[in-house]
Amino acid sequence: MKDKNAHDELYINAPHGIVIHRDFKVLYVDDNYAQLFGFEKKEDMLKIGSLLELIDPSEWDRSTRTYQAVMSGEKPPTVHSSRNLNKNKQEINVLVVDHVIEWQGQPAMQVTIVDLSQQVKAQKQIRDSERRYRELVDGSIQGILVHQNFTPLFANNSLREMFGLPLSAKLSEVGDMMGYIDPQHWKEIGEKHQQLMAGEQKQIKSEYKVTHVDGSSIWVNLLSSICFWEGKPAALATVVDMTEQKRLQQALEYKANHDGLTGLLNRNSMSEILESAVQTAKDETSDLCCILADIDEFKKINDCYGHHAGDKVLKIFSQRCSDSLLKQGSVGRWGGEEFIFLMQQVDQIEGVFIAERLRRLIASEPIVVGDISISVSASFGIALLNSPQQTAEDLVANADRALYKAKRKGRNCTMLFNEEDQHSLTI
Numbered sequence: 001m002k003d004k005n006a007h008d009e010l011y012i013n014a015p016h017g018i019v020i021h022r023d024f025k026v027l028y029v030d031d032n033y034a035q036l037f038g039f040e041k042k043e044d045m046l047k048i049g050s051l052l053e054l055i056d057p058s059e060w061d062r063s064t065r066t067y068q069a070v071m072s073g074e075k076p077p078t079v080h081s082s083r084n085l086n087k088n089k090q091e092i093n094v095l096v097v098d099h100v101i102e103w104q105g106q107p108a109m110q111v112t113i114v115d116l117s118q119q120v121k122a123q124k125q126i127r128d129s130e131r132r133y134r135e136l137v138d139g140s141i142q143g144i145l146v147h148q149n150f151t152p153l154f155a156n157n158s159l160r161e162m163f164g165l166p167l168s169a170k171l172s173e174v175g176d177m178m179g180y181i182d183p184q185h186w187k188e189i190g191e192k193h194q195q196l197m198a199g200e201q202k203q204i205k206s207e208y209k210v211t212h213v214d215g216s217s218i219w220v221n222l223l224s225s226i227c228f229w230e231g232k233p234a235a236l237a238t239v240v241d242m243t244e245q246k247r248l249q250q251a252l253e254y255k256a257n258h259d260g261l262t263g264l265l266n267r268n269s270m271s272e273i274l275e276s277a278v279q280t281a282k283d284e285t286s287d288l289c290c291i292l293a294d295i296d297e298f299k300k301i302n303d304c305y306g307h308h309a310g311d312k313v314l315k316i317f318s319q320r321c322s323d324s325l326l327k328q329g330s331v332g333r334w335g336g337e338e339f340i341f342l343m344q345q346v347d348q349i350e351g352v353f354i355a356e357r358l359r360r361l362i363a364s365e366p367i368v369v370g371d372i373s374i375s376v377s378a379s380f381g382i383a384l385l386n387s388p389q390q391t392a393e394d395l396v397a398n399a400d401r402a403l404y405k406a407k408r409k410g411r412n413c414t415m416l417f418n419e420e421d422q423h424s425l426t427i
């Protein structure tokens with residue numbers, strides 16, 4: 001509104017002046033007109049040969065034809081805009097209102113002009129500023145999206161490229177932006193959007209997985225705030241593609257949580273899982289079964305076939321165990337040739353069944369490394385969380401005691417921890 005008033009005022013206060021001429025010879029001119037064209041006094045202007053001197057040469061032909069047509073009555077007097085030159089040959093833009101009048105008994109042309117130079121300058125400034133703004137927004141490497149309830153109102157080039165939307169596509173054809181965001185985020189994004197629009201939050205930061213038009217997945221970082229678009233509140237989001245960052249982050253997380261040789265969860269990660277599983281089992285008074293497995297006489301495998309063959313055995317052993325366990329629980333490498341299996345809601349009977357299944361699976365088929373076939377077996381120790389006082393360390397220590405029993409019993413067997421083992425030595 002403020003801009004509109006300023007704009008109107010430019011027109012109301014625009015300077016205007018009058019000249020009367022016949023065949024472009026000045027007959028009368030007022031001070032305003034003379035001053036608009038750079039003359040100090042109107043008398044100076046009366047001295048110029050022809051008014052055409054004040055008109056851009058490119059407009060002479062048109063001006064002459066218009067003058068003749070109006071004076072002959074062929075055309076009604078016109079109101080038109082025109083580019084003129086002042087005395088110093090500087091361009092001024094004017095609105096021209098023609099009238100045919102009688103001057104000293106002869107027809108003459110009365111021309112009223114309104115100086116539009118300020119308006120033209122202001123409009124040029126607006127156009128320039130809009131062009132600069134457009135260049136900034138489209139040149140930005142950040143995506144910019146304005147939407148009302150996820151219906152897009154504006155999207156810059158970067159955002160279109162990020163999502164794979166053709167640069168020429170009309171936003172009305174793009175559809176609901178929520179459709180591009182992975183469904184896992186819908187609830188969160190809906191809630192956050194409501195908070196933003198209700199003014200409960202000034203800015204909202206989020207990280208979402210987005211499906212690109214070509215079907216691939218990208219990760220974006222969004223910073224949303226409220227803006228006004230054509231007078232209505234809307235959400236303004238700046239969007240940064242962080243797919244590469246996310247990939248690196250996930251790779252680092254994977255590296256931190258997994259064993260480099262076998263790809264199983266590493267000891268740190270299994271310790272965390274163990275802590276939380278123990279807590280859950282206590283809270284829900286449910287079963288928690290821990291199995292420790294150790295490859296039998298693994299040192300001999302290394303000694304006979306070399307460290308490289310030993311590594312291969314560890315890898316294939318791990319693969320077989322995790323394939324067999326599927327999603328029944330978590331499996332990790334606990335130490336050199338020692339592995340841990342953790343299963344929630346698995347009781348003693350089922351635990352023994354699972355351990356025996358694994359043990360038989362390993363013993364039944366030799367592991368082939370190159371052209372050598374290596375017979376491998378493993379011993380298994382099982383313990384169940386059996387009291388609310390027990391800690392994660394206690395549970396593993398009990399499984400370890402059971403494993404020690406299995407080794408002592410001659411290896412390649414499964415033993416269950418019981419209270420009498422409590423004070424037995426561990427391996």
Ligand SMILES: Nc1nc2c(ncn2[C@@H]2O[C@H](COP(=O)(O)OP(=O)(O)OP(=O)(O)O)[C@@H](O)[C@H]2O)c(=O)[nH]1
Binds near residue numbers: 297
């Ligand atoms: N190739 C290979 N060997 C490893 C790795 N980690 C540990 N080892 C070896 O595993 C062997 C474990 O030997 P021991 O603790 O004596 O146990 P074992 O020979 O399996 O005998 P039992 O457990 O009593 O059946 C050692 O020789 C370690 O060097 C590994 O990542 N790769």
